[in-house]
Amino acid sequence: MTKKDSSIDPKSFLIVGAVITLLLVLVIIVGMFWTPYSPTAMKYGRFQSPSWNHIFGTDNFGRDIFSRIVKGAGNTLVIALSTVIIGAAGGILIGSLTGYFGGAVDVVLMRVNDALTAFPSFLLALLIVSLVGPGSKYSVVLALGLVFIPSFARVTRSEFASLRSRNFVTGARLTGAGHARIIFVYLLPNTGRVLLPALTIGFNNAVLAEASMSFLGIGVTPPDSSLGYMLSEAQSMVSIAPWYALSTGLSIVLLVFGVGLIGEGLQARAKEVD
16 A cells, blocks of 8 residues: 655645735736725724725724725835846846856856855845935835845856756757857756746745835835835734734735745746756
């Protein structure tokens, strides 16, 4: 009698994660154009508990919390996606060059990369924000984007180093393919199995980093809003309006959880292919 395999199908992670993420993104996209109430209107009664009229209740200014969360989540989503785009673009470029060419290029670029990695990433982000100017979502995006470059560079370099001696690369060289063609046509598409999970991890880290910075008051500030800033705002009202902190915190958890499941599914599928 053989023992049944109790492992979970990676497809299950992908499906559940995709459903959660798509639902949240759909709500956020709709919220960019329409919300049940104005997120800034202070006329719905202070500290109303959740009800059919206000499903997440109201805050200390009488604003509808659900409408504010939808708007704030939109800013958080944009910041996280922009951060990942900057970090991935810079990291993939550096990792591609170092992993493919090696030698002096690898030594110089990876020493810079190691220096950035050695410095605590959150403190580095705080330093960049303080230099650029706190309180703007653009400064947060720039700071986090630069901080995320080393992690993507390491992943890309490792994969390129393992692929550059493969037969399909040797064959491309024999046919006269140049370095740029080999990197972008032959090698880069084959790094998807490790880069896609890295992108999901990067997105979740960006969401949490932005929330942490805004929570501390050095990230997004009024008139802009984000889930991190709202969670900071709700902290002082936990005993009076616990629904504010719970609903905001749950929104962050669901967003990270959904994307995290997608990343788990992608990693599991990559291991199956190996």
